[in-house]
Amino acid sequence: MAMKISTDQFKERVDKGIHDGFMRGAVASAQDGMGKKRHIAADELGNWEDWRSHGEEIRQHVLENLDYYLEQLSENVAKRGGHVFFAQTKEEANQYIKSIVHKKNAKKIVKAKSMVTEEISLNAVLEQEGCEVIETDLGEYILQVDDHEPPSHIVVPALHKNKEQIRDVFTEKLGYTKSSKPEELAWHAREMLRKEYLTADIGITGCNFAIAETGSISLVTNEGNADLVTALPKTLITVMGMERLVPTFEEMEVLVSLLTRSAVGQKLTSYITVLTGPRQELDVDGPEEFHLVIVDNGRSKILGSEFQSVLQCIRCAACINVCPVYRHVGGHSYGSIYSGPIGAVLSPLLGGYEEYKELPYASTLCGACTEVCPVKIPLHNLLHKHREVIVEREGKAPISEKLAMKAFGLGAASPTLYKLGSKFAPVAMNPFTVGDKISKGPGPLKAWTDIREFPAPNKERFRDWFKNREKGDK
Amino acid sequence: MKVTLFATCIVDLFQGNVGKATVELLEKLGCEIEFPESQVCCGQPAYNSGYVKESKDAMKRMIDTFIDAEYVVSPSGSCITMFHEYPHIFKGDPVWESKAKTLAEKSFELTQFIVDILKVEDVGAHFEGSVTYHTSCHMTRLLGVKEAPMILLKNVRGLKFTELPGKEQCCGFGGTFSVKMAQISEQMVDEKVRHVEETGAEYLIGADAACLMNIGGRIERKGMPIKVLHIAEVLNSRG
Incomplete structure (x- = not known):
């Protein structure tokens, strides 16, 4: 092995x-x-x-x-x-x-x-x-x-x-x-x-x-x-x-x-x-x-790096025993003898990102692992740290995701862009909307709507409701 | 008391009812609500995916928007948890670390604010129906708000409460996880939905719009009769 x-x-x-x-x-x-x-x-x-x-x-x-x-x-x-x-x-x-x-x-x-x-x-x-x-x-x-x-x-x-x-x-x-x-x-x-x-x-x-x-x-x-x-x-x-x-x-x-x-x-x-x-x-x-x-x-x-705390591990597997992802995919899915949250942190460090680059993403960052770790390894933070390294240092993230996140960065940082984008969201989503929901979403939304309904954007944004209400009050 | 509302982008765009209920509820409790127009997203989707640089501009924008508030309140445990992460994210930054700390100290999730700051345990709500409650991971584990929603729900007249089996388990949302790891996410949300079904409750209540969008979206797809409500809507209900 x-x-x-x-x-x-x-x-x-x-x-x-x-x-x-x-x-x-x-x-x-x-x-x-x-x-x-x-x-x-x-x-x-x-x-x-x-x-x-x-x-x-x-x-x-x-x-x-x-x-x-x-x-x-x-x-x-x-x-x-x-x-x-x-x-x-x-x-x-x-x-x-x-x-x-x-x-x-x-x-x-x-x-x-x-x-x-x-x-x-x-x-x-x-x-x-x-x-x-x-x-x-x-x-x-x-x-x-x-x-x-x-x-x-x-x-x-x-x-x-x-x-x-x-x-x-x-x-x-x-x-x-x-x-x-x-x-x-x-x-x-x-x-x-x-x-x-x-x-x-x-x-x-x-x-x-x-x-x-x-x-x-x-x-x-x-x-x-x-x-x-x-x-x-x-x-x-x-x-x-x-x-x-x-x-x-x-x-x-x-x-x-x-x-x-x-x-x-x-x-x-x-x-x-x-x-x-x-x-x-x-x-x-x-x-x-x-x-x-x-x-x-x-x-x-690993010693002296931002991942040093993973070496605190005493191999108790408490993190594995509470992990909701491990629960559904089992240990062999991790592709490493070290599975579960500890494996998702440790395997890329010992075996390289090329082999184990998906593991840090196989987590909802729910923090169940961190909560039970008897030596307080901040496991979900380390998983997040891996993502940061993969995106920013290793440059291994998919291009489509990079572009989407760049757009997110611009939109979320600029109230004007955000307001404009959000105002037109209902119009943009109109072709996909039936009633108040989207059942067959485009692009990345498809992965969501393959499993669940997605709500159609409200015709009136909350911020507009609030503004109109203020005006009405006055 | 002056409350500055951080609505969150999900509420602003998709869950207007949650925002309205939050405003009305806080007003009933004697608060004066302010909504700064310059608020955007807390940056969590990009940050959690590893795009720290891209998310920092959004965070700075949010810090500037809310820095002068007396109290910042949000109907989302996860987004408020993000505000509480800001000081760690900007650690060592000569300008932004201290500003982030100032913001984190006055930022509260809705039920936490009502119980801990307003010192109210009975909001006078009346809601007829059997309910179960989903404890969101970020709100309970990372923000540490476990009791407040339970205390408030317990005092709602007409409400019949059943605890959700496996309540400590994540619903499988996890931001981009829900689409990046869709197959795993599906298994997680399915188990959650099964647990909700086992309670026999008519309503699933939660304090995080994102988790509710995930679980609710799956319930709807399966054509189940269970209705999904945000805790603000229940607490704002007067029968």
Whole structure:
């Protein structure tokens, strides 16, 4: 998997999404369920807004001092006997990981869920090297079994599938014979996965938060799979986005609380795994060798730019779970492993405007995302900022739109022009008007009237009514 | 009290009734209404599409038009939200930032003005019918006006209120989104219309003419009997 998940054009992807009734049902009920749970979990804390401000403060502080904390982190990992590699690009990250695979002559790799490894296409690279790569997060596992289908959500990757579809996938690919009961499906996956942990040569994880002061990494799961991935294989590789760290455990506690409540409405997840370097003398388990790969892959370009706040993201997906656009088109429509509002902001930054120029427009700027973000990223403002960049710096807006907006600028800024234009609007729209409405509008209005009626301009503008009334009064 | 009315371009051109109801309602509440002729559009359509340069001239025009007003009141949460955005848009501008701040501080959405400034919670309205209310995104989330319309509607005699399911969800208007992303917009407005239908209400009320044009236009196209009214019209009604 790479960050880009489809070769279809944006319109084709949206069209597919809108016509996928199963997916839309699954997404709507997941949004309604998770949205409610998030609300309850946030209210429970009593002072959610203070928590959000605290979360924002922590993330901003880390970004402002990123070089300092990255250095502290890498020193402390090294002190405990771990290896740290800074990868500027995805190629560098993959090359480094490949070199470990060769050194260990590894054949089998188990993985805990990690978006950054999807971003750098790590699985494909490892498979090319002849490795068997097994995803152990249940959602990721389902997608992997289903011919490597891309994730449609950053926290719940198989959100778009219902249990019957999952049963069908298991039946076809794994010889599963039982029902579509979630417990039975999960049990089957558990049985399949258990033996893989025991025979894997290398474990690979992502990282929710690294802790600079101690050189630890932390992983938040509900399945305990990260515990096994970090405990059993002899070699462990953790891959993290370069911004995913906190100064101390104190800040980690705040962010984990914000993360689990925002993501799935839980006070805490079932497992929070913390690993500090390779196995030490008195440890009973843990890897003999530990590598931390810190990935830049375009992030340092965002740092210091007008989009810096997007790096505050803790990947909770609260914004995705309330987005009314995501609700109807689903995650695959975004064409990127990062979907929803956060994906619409992040994907053009990491993958370029050429590939993702439509995403910032796939929003009504309703602000639902900004309202729920636990670290206060002004997501709808960043979407707007992208539009500004696309129009004014990149020059990628359509010419017809540019002309229309130029005309708007002139008309709206000049009362004389505005008054003249608005006076003649009823006359201009007359050929299209039936009664008091327009059902078949010309030009850009057509896209509106294909779906809804458009009101005909009033014969008497409000301003004329007001003026006449004033005169009458006098 | 002197009120300078910012009618909005949609009301000026398409929804004259909303403007009239706003004027009459505020007069009943003892306000003296002024309508400066030089008002145009707040600039939002161009601004939200990314045409910041093109929209700034319109914004400056609006600032100059309303800067001397005592209170600026508008029957549109979204357009007033735009006035409140001006200080951010002109941030760092030696002339316009402070002027924009002055304007933002005295600009109010209609129901917000009635409840917070006039301190009136019962406007004496009488409206017979079952209604549901669409909470517009910009007005509730960005401007932060959530309670005022509810307080005022609660005190309207004869009005039967049913809450709209999924009320926090956007109706799919989003300015140019409605035509640029028409296919997605259609799905959004359809879900909104389904929710309105579920309430069984005869009327859909809202405080933003643009959202109402979107939802109302879809209701009309589907030939449904639900009537759409702006909250100013309901509050101005005397039975």
